[in-house]
Amino acid sequence: MTAIGIHDLELATGHYVVSLTDLAESKDIAPGKFVLGLGQSEMSVLAPDEDIVSMGASAAKPLLERNGTDGIRTLLFATESGVDQSKAAGVAALELLGLPHNVRVAEIKQACYGGTAALQAALGIVSRNPTERVLIIAADNARYQLDSPGEPTQGAGAVAMLITADPALLAVEPADGISTTDVDDFWRPNDSTTAVVNGKLSIDAYLDALTDAWGDLQDHGGPAIGDIDRILYHQPYTKMAKKAQQRLRQVTGDDISTALNPGDEVDGRDTGLETSARYNRRLGNSYTASVYSALASLLDHDDSLAGDRIGIFSYGSGCVSEFFTGIVQDGYRDVRDAGTIDAALDRRVPLSIDEYRALHQGPHGTSADEVTPQVTDAPFRFAGVHEQARQYEAR
Numbered sequence: 001m002t003a004i005g006i007h008d009l010e011l012a013t014g015h016y017v018v019s020l021t022d023l024a025e026s027k028d029i030a031p032g033k034f035v036l037g038l039g040q041s042e043m044s045v046l047a048p049d050e051d052i053v054s055m056g057a058s059a060a061k062p063l064l065e066r067n068g069t070d071g072i073r074t075l076l077f078a079t080e081s082g083v084d085q086s087k088a089a090g091v092a093a094l095e096l097l098g099l100p101h102n103v104r105v106a107e108i109k110q111a112c113y114g115g116t117a118a119l120q121a122a123l124g125i126v127s128r129n130p131t132e133r134v135l136i137i138a139a140d141n142a143r144y145q146l147d148s149p150g151e152p153t154q155g156a157g158a159v160a161m162l163i164t165a166d167p168a169l170l171a172v173e174p175a176d177g178i179s180t181t182d183v184d185d186f187w188r189p190n191d192s193t194t195a196v197v198n199g200k201l202s203i204d205a206y207l208d209a210l211t212d213a214w215g216d217l218q219d220h221g222g223p224a225i226g227d228i229d230r231i232l233y234h235q236p237y238t239k240m241a242k243k244a245q246q247r248l249r250q251v252t253g254d255d256i257s258t259a260l261n262p263g264d265e266v267d268g269r270d271t272g273l274e275t276s277a278r279y280n281r282r283l284g285n286s287y288t289a290s291v292y293s294a295l296a297s298l299l300d301h302d303d304s305l306a307g308d309r310i311g312i313f314s315y316g317s318g319c320v321s322e323f324f325t326g327i328v329q330d331g332y333r334d335v336r337d338a339g340t341i342d343a344a345l346d347r348r349v350p351l352s353i354d355e356y357r358a359l360h361q362g363p364h365g366t367s368a369d370e371v372t373p374q375v376t377d378a379p380f381r382f383a384g385v386h387e388q389a390r391q392y393e394a395r
């Protein structure tokens, strides 16, 4: 059977960054709560002329420059911070990227799980016709109310992935474990620009979904825990991955290490908990992009993965989750330039807490006409709203 999976991936984020130490101090909270308790050091913040479309297209641009556009007949855009109730964000991205018009485009939504739903659809399309390639963009702007418990877990990021036959990075294996339960742990009503969340319930729902999806993977012929070398989790904040690893250790009895922070004592088998958390620790939550950002971090910071099996747990509140596995391909190191994402994170412009709060309270997601100031230095920008329609341009 032809191997199908992730051939290449790229990550983009917002123009601004907020230090979580600054955020904690502005609230008279000990910084250790955010930095160690949540495992987050920074969060990306979008400029007024950035959104999921500009960020997603910016992630896809270098991917297409490296791989060309031949054979791309599908673009799936996964997001839970959609900018329109009808038109798929990917249609604007297609135009910005100069993709041909003979490409089917659709938006996929199920909270942070949307990127994995897109991946599963893409695997099906490519298995039907292995000469086709599918472009996936998973992009989100994670926003909670100011001064709410969720505020330090905000962030923004986009991951673009090319799904092909004979992939260069990760061949996805056929067995998967799925779990869906109707639960109100986190959602965003149509009239709200920030998420509504029951934080403690969301943690329990995530961990119960992990237990159930793992059991379903075992019931469907998936590999035993001892045959999985590295494990990636959806990371709303990186401490959540540690909680997940603790749960999986409990459920499987395997001595997988729960050491998350550099310098923590490794208390068992190292499955990449720390190496996969390096980007998300600095990005904050990127919802649909988060677990694929964890994949990028692992691939970029571990040069001994060739032939290894990776387990990936994708969770989307509400809730739908999936545990699947893939095999890292020989030569994966030749595909990625490991310093690129760190450099993009370093380039972000720091915001003071006053500037960040003003930006958070500024216009967001309205259909009122506006012309946005030119701020971002990304390849594409959100230029404003004209006659209720969002306008984009290449810079």
Ligand code: CAA
Pocket (backbone or CB within 6 Å): 030, 031, 032, 033, 034, 036, 037, 038, 112, 149, 150, 151, 152, 153, 186, 197, 198, 199, 200, 202, 203, 206, 234, 235, 236, 237, 240, 285, 287, 315, 316, 317
């Ligand atoms: N030094 C070190 N650690 C400290 C500390 C200090 N000074 N002070 C507190 N801590 C620790 C606490 O002990 C706690 O650790 P544990 O979780 O290991 O017990 C941690 O810091 C957080 O403290 P609290 O539990 O008191 O934090 P909180 O109640 O204010 O908020 C939260 C935490 C509920 C996760 C909140 O940030 C939130 O609502 N976030 C959004 C929802 C979310 O991300 N849920 C995750 C699962 S849902 C999902 O994954 C989907 C998604 O993307 C949203």
